[in-house]
Amino acid sequence: MTCWNCGADRPARFCDACKALQPPVREYFAFFELEPKLVLDDKDLQTRFYALSRKLHPDLFSRKSPTENEYALEASSVLNDAYRTLRDPIARQLYVLKLEGFDIGEQSTKDVPPELLEEVFELNMALEEARMGDADALAQLPGFRARFEAMRAETDLAIAAVSAAWDATHEKQHLNDLRGHLNRRKYITNLIDKTNVPDRV
Amino acid sequence: MAYSDKVLDHYNTPRNVGSLDRNSSSVGTGMVGAPECGDVMKLQIQVNDATGIIEDAKFKTFGCGSAIASSSLATEWLKGKSVDEALQIKNTDIVNELSLPPVKIHCSVLAEDAIKAAISDYRKKQGSEVAAPVAQTVA
Amino acid sequence: MFQIEFDNQPDLVVGIDLGTTNSLVAWMNLTKPEVIQGEDGDKLVPSIVSLTEAGELIVGNAARQELIDHPERSIYSVKRLMGRGVEDVREELKLFPFRIAEGSESVIRVALGDNTFTPPEISSFILRQLKKNAEAALNAQVTKAVITVPAYFNDAQRQATRDAGRLAGLEVLRLVNEPTAAALAYGLDKRKEGIVAVYDLGGGTFDISILKLQDGIFEVLATNGDTHLGGDDIDNRLMHIALEDIQSEWGESIAHSGEAIQTLRQDVIRAKEALSFAPVVNLDFAWNGKTYQRTITRELFDSLIQDIVDRTLGPCRDCMKDAGVTPEQIDEVVLVGGSTRIPLVRSAVEVLFRARPHTELNPDEVVALGAAVQAGILAGTVENQLLLDVTPLSLGIEMYGGVVSKIIHRNSTIPASASETFTTGVDRQTNVLIHVVQGERELAKDNRSLARFDLKGIDPMPAGFARIEVRFLIDANGILSVTARDARTGKEQTVEVKPSYGLTDEQVEAMIEASIDNAEADYQAAQLSGIRIEADGIMAATEKAMRHPAWLTLTDEERAHVTAAMNRLKLVYCVNDHHAIHAQVDTLNQATHKLAENMMNTAVLGALKGTSVDN
Numbered sequence: 001m002t003c004w005n006c007g008a009d010r011p012a013r014f015c016d017a018c019k020a021l022q023p024p025v026r027e028y029f030a031f032f033e034l035e036p037k038l039v040l041d042d043k044d045l046q047t048r049f050y051a052l053s054r055k056l057h058p059d060l061f062s063r064k065s066p067t068e069n070e071y072a073l074e075a076s077s078v079l080n081d082a083y084r085t086l087r088d089p090i091a092r093q094l095y096v097l098k099l100e101g102f103d104i105g106e107q108s109t110k111d112v113p114p115e116l117l118e119e120v121f122e123l124n125m126a127l128e129e130a131r132m133g134d135a136d137a138l139a140q141l142p143g144f145r146a147r148f149e150a151m152r153a154e155t156d157l158a159i160a161a162v163s164a165a166w167d168a169t170h171e172k173q174h175l176n177d178l179r180g181h182l183n184r185r186k187y188i189t190n191l192i193d194k195t196n197v198p199d200r201v
Numbered sequence: 202m203a204y205s206d207k208v209l210d211h212y213n214t215p216r217n218v219g220s221l222d223r224n225s226s227s228v229g230t231g232m233v234g235a236p237e238c239g240d241v242m243k244l245q246i247q248v249n250d251a252t253g254i255i256e257d258a259k260f261k262t263f264g265c266g267s268a269i270a271s272s273s274l275a276t277e278w279l280k281g282k283s284v285d286e287a288l289q290i291k292n293t294d295i296v297n298e299l300s301l302p303p304v305k306i307h308c309s310v311l312a313e314d315a316i317k318a319a320i321s322d323y324r325k326k327q328g329s330e331v332a333a334p335v336a337q338t339v340a
Numbered sequence: 341m342f343q344i345e346f347d348n349q350p351d352l353v354v355g356i357d358l359g360t361t362n363s364l365v366a367w368m369n370l371t372k373p374e375v376i377q378g379e380d381g382d383k384l385v386p387s388i389v390s391l392t393e394a395g396e397l398i399v400g401n402a403a404r405q406e407l408i409d410h411p412e413r414s415i416y417s418v419k420r421l422m423g424r425g426v427e428d429v430r431e432e433l434k435l436f437p438f439r440i441a442e443g444s445e446s447v448i449r450v451a452l453g454d455n456t457f458t459p460p461e462i463s464s465f466i467l468r469q470l471k472k473n474a475e476a477a478l479n480a481q482v483t484k485a486v487i488t489v490p491a492y493f494n495d496a497q498r499q500a501t502r503d504a505g506r507l508a509g510l511e512v513l514r515l516v517n518e519p520t521a522a523a524l525a526y527g528l529d530k531r532k533e534g535i536v537a538v539y540d541l542g543g544g545t546f547d548i549s550i551l552k553l554q555d556g557i558f559e560v561l562a563t564n565g566d567t568h569l570g571g572d573d574i575d576n577r578l579m580h581i582a583l584e585d586i587q588s589e590w591g592e593s594i595a596h597s598g599e600a601i602q603t604l605r606q607d608v609i610r611a612k613e614a615l616s617f618a619p620v621v622n623l624d625f626a627w628n629g630k631t632y633q634r635t636i637t638r639e640l641f642d643s644l645i646q647d648i649v650d651r652t653l654g655p656c657r658d659c660m661k662d663a664g665v666t667p668e669q670i671d672e673v674v675l676v677g678g679s680t681r682i683p684l685v686r687s688a689v690e691v692l693f694r695a696r697p698h699t700e701l702n703p704d705e706v707v708a709l710g711a712a713v714q715a716g717i718l719a720g721t722v723e724n725q726l727l728l729d730v731t732p733l734s735l736g737i738e739m740y741g742g743v744v745s746k747i748i749h750r751n752s753t754i755p756a757s758a759s760e761t762f763t764t765g766v767d768r769q770t771n772v773l774i775h776v777v778q779g780e781r782e783l784a785k786d787n788r789s790l791a792r793f794d795l796k797g798i799d800p801m802p803a804g805f806a807r808i809e810v811r812f813l814i815d816a817n818g819i820l821s822v823t824a825r826d827a828r829t830g831k832e833q834t835v836e837v838k839p840s841y842g843l844t845d846e847q848v849e850a851m852i853e854a855s856i857d858n859a860e861a862d863y864q865a866a867q868l869s870g871i872r873i874e875a876d877g878i879m880a881a882t883e884k885a886m887r888h889p890a891w892l893t894l895t896d897e898e899r900a901h902v903t904a905a906m907n908r909l910k911l912v913y914c915v916n917d918h919h920a921i922h923a924q925v926d927t928l929n930q931a932t933h934k935l936a937e938n939m940m941n942t943a944v945l946g947a948l949k950g951t952s953v954d955n
């Protein structure tokens with residue numbers, strides 16, 4: 001890699017020699033100069049985000065060359081996408097899984113324990129009955145919601161535990177466990193979304 | 202973008218929604234799911250033990266429109282087929298019939314998985330344990 | 341000298357608030373933003389355009405009277421039509437006397453007399469006027485601008501605004517959201533940290549934005565709004581009542597007379613504005629010798645507009661929810677737009693946000709002032725302030741069954757991007773059509789169609805084998821661009837864009853070409869501005885020289901010659917003919933040649949004597 005502008009060797013984000021902005025690194029953790037971690041310090045991430053915004057925002061390049069302008073646009077879009085992904089725990093976890101070679105979006109039934117499917121199916125049936133029913137049935141919805149939220153909180157605790165474990169050891173098994181918990185969480189979240197009392201159709 | 206009328210038809214008026222007696226020895230049940238979407242699909246077949254012909258098929262899917270359409274179409278196709286013929290149904294057939302877009306191909310995979318799981322369950326009950334082949338995902 | 345410094349300063353960027361009712365231009369005067377007034381002394385340029393019978397375009401206050409006398413040759417509130425299709429504006433047409441020309445399909449054309457124009461063209465006439473005002477006031481050429489748009493404007497509306505800038509001969513460096521601009525204007529020397537809500541009720545649009553301020557960074561957390569809600573709606577309520585009254589009192593309707601309607605509208609607006617300060621006002625209207633009068637109490641007025649005010653509260657609540665803040669967490673509320681002078685609006689805002697709104701800055705000017713601050717940021721004259729804005733609407737692709745798959749969610753910080761991989765559905769297919777929409781609804785048809793992108797030149801192969809990676813990028817202006825490449829070969833793919841509403845680049849280019857007259861006028865204006873700067877310089881230098889001892893070294897005849905040349909230059913200075921001014925500048929230059937030489941010599945002599953001759 002050499003600087004597009006002056007040809008200097010291995011330029012950083014900005015070339016040491018000519019100070020020109022370089023094309024951005026696309027990996028989110030590397031962009032923030034962080035090690036891949038499942039647990040991040042929100043405050044630190046925000047500080048880094050603001051500091052990088054002050055260096056990379058297109059506003060600061062309006063009087064620079066078109067090439068640098070383009071890199072600023074690209075770099076800022078990566079920065080914003082990276083910040084959006086890394087500051088949200090679930091998005092961050094999915095991102096780490098993808099980074100570690102898990103096929104996100106390619107899972108099938110074999111990745112889900114049968115008990116979970118049965119449980120989710122039954123909950124969906126009961127929920128559908130309540131939603132389609134009369135006022136009494138609808139009155140059960142908040143109860144369903146509370147129950148699902150408790151289930152999600154439980155899953156979140158499990159996710160926090162495996163996340164800390166992976167950060168410490170980087171053992172693949174923790175990521176397998178993480179994926180299982182995330183699958184369960186997705187099912188529960190879908191159920192929670194369906195517990196809103198149907199008001200407008 | 203043009204969508205086949207079949208898609209919209211199955212999407213708007215799904216066929217064969219319901220359930221069969223799970224405990225009956227002539228009923229096979231397949232319960233499958235797509236964890237990333239949070240979809241869950243139950244597909245059941247009722248087989249004539251004498252002829253080996255699928256006489257009825259029902260499904261219930263909690264998920265997106267294309268998952269519903271895929272399972273609806275699958276139950277239509279299953280009726281009247283022999284168990285062996287039913288195993289020949291591929292997710293690509295569903296994709297082609299419904300003209301599913303690439304992002305929704307996994308819904309057809311789910312339906313194929315459900316057919317295989319239901320047949321496997323039926324055979325288990327009949328005592329003939331034949332492992333169902335794992336569904337192939339189209340690229 | 342002042343002007344010459346600016347000549348060497350390439351980055352004179354103005355900030356423009358292109359409003360539904362009024363437009364303003366502002367600039368950064370050293371450290372603070374300042375609104376520039378027009379030749380008529382008014383800072384507000386009414387967004388009214390008229391085409392006189394002589395074929396001359398007039399804008400602003402001058403067009404006000406035309407609007408009454410010749411409503412068929414005038415147009416106002418054209419912002420409501422920007423970036424929209426004929427279908428979108430059917431409702432508006434019931435209330436606004438826009439004359440949509442026949443054959444308006446994807447782009448509306450409005451009739452002004454016998455001519456027809458697109459909304460961006462009409463807006464460009466307003467922008468030209470603002471450009472002219474700025475050039476006259478600053479005595480420099482203005483070619484770069486920041487223009488504000490409602491935060492809730494979609495891609496097509498933003499594109500249309502940018503096109504208007506280009507048509508007016510302005511390089512639009514940035515489109516800034518109006519509420520964000522207001523926050524910038526307020527934030528300059530305000531608190532360093534906190535959560536700020538900006539409530540912007542303009543002539544035709546409503547916006548709410550919630551920002552986090554920290555160390556000079558203005559981070560928009562969420563924005564919401566309604567592009568069809570504003571002071572015009574309030575005017576229409578009063579109009580409705582007045583028209584009914586008049587019909588029953590006079591036994592005839594005046595609705596058929598454009599002239600009468602415009603006169604009544606202005607009377608209604610006057611009454612509305614007075615009601616912000618008085619509990620009771622009289623609405624007086626006279627037409628064809630008949631008079632109509634009615635008293636309007638603030639109670640009645642409040643009851644008439646209560647639902648309009650209420651309609652702003654839903655977006656405010658949604659915005660707080662999206663921003664993840666409660667009313668208690670909001671430290672300050674800023675009011676923007678003339679309609680926020682209405683007491684009912686102020687009290688509703690105060691109740692909702694549980695904070696007394698800021699009103700120190702003139703709500704009509706605050707957006708333009710903020711645009712000037714952003715212009716300063718881009719020009720490099722304002723440092724340590726940075727705006728991080730968001731996209732107001734989700735961007736999605738139409739999928740199976742007409743369902744939308746969202747790829748960039750609303751309230752994402754911009755620039756933002758997303759990539760999707762597409763493939764072919766049938767064997768040997770060589771193109772893929774992508775329909776991009778903007779909005780929050782589930783079905784594509786309920787959202788705003790932005791454009792259809794045709795990916796062409798895909799190598800023929802079996803269905804499902806092609807891998808076309810498409811990258812969607814929303815830039816800092818909130819405008820979308822799309823690039824595509826073949827993921828297997830890395831080859832860039834052609835993307836042909838068919839905007840659903842709006843002008844193609846080619847159409848804009850053609851319009852710029854077609855407006856060669858305007859280009860000529862621009863050239864003339866630039867020449868004039870340049871030569872006047874030169875004239876200013878030489879006149880100032882000559883006046884100074886006349887007080888110099890060297891002045892007395894000239895003969896009476898030489899002095900008379902200089903004085904005469906000076907007076908002739910002053911005479912032609914205001915004539916709009918740069919050749920004439922140029923000739924007189926040359927004459928004065930020649931006439932002062934000896935004077936300048938003598939000044940040099942006396943300076944040298946003085947230096948030799950060891951004394952200063954400088955006064």
